[in-house]
Amino acid sequence: MxxxxxxxxxxxxxxxxxxxxxxxxxxxxxxxxxxxxxxxxxxxxxxxxxxxxxxxxxxxxxxxxxxxxxxxxxxxxxxxxxxxxxxxxxxxxxxxxxxxxxxxxxxxxxxxxxxxxxxxxxxxxxxxxxxxxxxxxxxxxxxxxxxxxxxxxxxxxxxxxxxxxxxxxxxxxxxxxxxxxxxxxxxxxxxxxxxxxxxxxxxxxxxxxxxxxxxxxxxxxxxxxxxxxxxxxxxKCSCNRENIERALISIGEDEIKKILEEDHHIELSCSYCNKKYDFSEEEVNKILKETKAS
Ligand SMILES: [Zn+2]
Missing domain, CATH: 3.55.30.10 (Hsp33 domain)
Structure with a gap:
């Protein structure tokens, strides 16, 4: 401070x-x-x-x-x-x-x-x-x-x-x-x-x-x-799961599906603080579905 x-x-x-x-x-x-x-x-x-x-x-x-x-x-x-x-x-x-x-x-x-x-x-x-x-x-x-x-x-x-x-x-x-x-x-x-x-x-x-x-x-x-x-x-980094989710969506559906087929989860880290956020296959699919619905 x-x-x-x-x-x-x-x-x-x-x-x-x-x-x-x-x-x-x-x-x-x-x-x-x-x-x-x-x-x-x-x-x-x-x-x-x-x-x-x-x-x-x-x-x-x-x-x-x-x-x-x-x-x-x-x-x-x-x-x-x-x-x-x-x-x-x-x-x-x-x-x-x-x-x-x-x-x-x-x-x-x-x-x-x-x-x-x-x-x-x-x-x-x-x-x-x-x-x-x-x-x-x-x-x-x-x-x-x-x-x-x-x-x-x-x-x-x-x-x-x-x-x-x-x-x-x-x-x-x-x-x-x-x-x-x-x-x-x-x-x-x-x-x-x-x-x-x-x-x-x-x-x-x-x-x-x-x-x-x-x-x-x-x-x-x-x-x-x-x-x-x-x-x-x-x-202090202001990152949270919600804005990392937005970064996840920006990868694009095709690319996301490719990663899931191989790894069955996606890990993203915040480029400001290096904190890691892990998304399970289930979670990613839910996020994709919600994005399409909105
Ligand atoms: Zn951060």
């Missing part, structure tokens, strides 16, 4: 979202047994998902972010719902690539930049709303900053970071989202830039500072930031 904070400057022209996502990203790493670079890449996307929780309003609403950059990582997905449950997926969790100068994990090359970032808002009814932009660098934070700038036309800063320890566990992870609000002045942006220029990487900030108040006081003092609210987010 981690806490997501919403805050605003004194002039009420710039909003802040900030989270220490260490726990969430460590749980993600354990779930997918990710390589170090995969931990950093999917950890950044998972942290972004946590920040996106702040703008979810509807009870059944969820936001799904997808990055497909053509790099060794393959497809990356992260989803957050109204309850603050986050789940993530990466196509090639085990693949790793050399670090830059043996120190910096090379997320940009691992993800690739020949592709797109999609942010899909699913309201739980009607058609989901999707926005797309081309990737800028595959470093994820930059790609999201570009996405938000393109979609809202407001200056946006996105800072996402994951520090991987020597034993491959997550030492520290965090995210910071800053966006100017309509009516901001040039002076507001000048002050913000001054603060940001002195800002160390977000993951190292969270390995040194315990509270969000301390961080705002240390790095954004001039902006006189006020915390507006906090909420809990956690890494």
């Amino acid at each position: 981690s806490k997501l904070y919403r805050a605003i400057n004194k002039n009420e022209t710039i909003r802040f979202l900030i989270i220490n996502s260490t726990e969430i990203v460590e749980k993600m790493r354990i779930t997918h047994n990710t390589s170090s670079t995969a931990t950093a890449a999917l950890g950044r996307l998972t942290t972004m998902s946590a920040l996106l929780k702040a703008d979810i309003k509807g009870e059944k609403e969820k936001v799904i972010s997808k990055i497909d950059g053509g790099g060794p990582a393959g497809l990356l997905i992260s989803e957050v719902n109204n309850k603050g449950d986050i789940r993530s997926y990466i196509q090639n969790p085990e693949i790793d690539i050399p670090s830059i100068n043996n120190t910096k994990l090379n997320v940009g090359v691992y993800v690739g930049k020949n592709g797109s970032l999609a942010v899909i808002r699913d309201f739980g009814f009607g058609k989901p709303y999707g926005g797309y932009t081309n990737l800028v660098s595959g470093e994820i934070a930059e790609d999201f900053a570009n996405y938000f700038y393109q979609s809202a036309q407001l200056p946006t800063v996105v800072n996402l970071g994951v520090l991987v320890d020597k034993d491959f566990s997550v030492k520290s992870a965090g995210g910071l989202f800053i966006q100017a609000l309509p009516g901001y002045t040039d002076e507001d942006i000048d002050v913000l830039e001054e603060c940001i220029n002195n800002l160390p990487p977000i993951s190292s900030i969270f390995s040194e500072y315990n509270s969000v108040e301390e961080i705002f006081n240390n790095f954004f003092k001039k902006m006189e930031i006020q915390i507006l609210g906090e909420e809990e987010v956690k890494y």
Whole structure:
């Protein structure tokens, strides 16, 4: 469980979202047994998902972010719902690539930049709303900053970071989202830039500072930031038998019958949490019958 904070400057022209996502990203790493670079890449996307929780309003609403950059990582997905449950997926969790100068994990090359970032808002009814932009660098934070700038036309800063320890566990992870609000002045942006220029990487900030108040006081003092609210987010898969049944149906009747002839049961696992769901021949036939009837 981690806490997501919403805050605003004194002039009420710039909003802040900030989270220490260490726990969430460590749980993600354990779930997918990710390589170090995969931990950093999917950890950044998972942290972004946590920040996106702040703008979810509807009870059944969820936001799904997808990055497909053509790099060794393959497809990356992260989803957050109204309850603050986050789940993530990466196509090639085990693949790793050399670090830059043996120190910096090379997320940009691992993800690739020949592709797109999609942010899909699913309201739980009607058609989901999707926005797309081309990737800028595959470093994820930059790609999201570009996405938000393109979609809202407001200056946006996105800072996402994951520090991987020597034993491959997550030492520290965090995210910071800053966006100017309509009516901001040039002076507001000048002050913000001054603060940001002195800002160390977000993951190292969270390995040194315990509270969000301390961080705002240390790095954004001039902006006189006020915390507006906090909420809990956690890494937890929302899968259940019902939505795995839908995945089963999508295999198609012919293929299902072929599997049943050989195995007399079907086992499917959730791609977000690897939990296995077993369906007996009897159950599968019942599901097929019900699908036809509806
Ligand atoms: Zn699951």
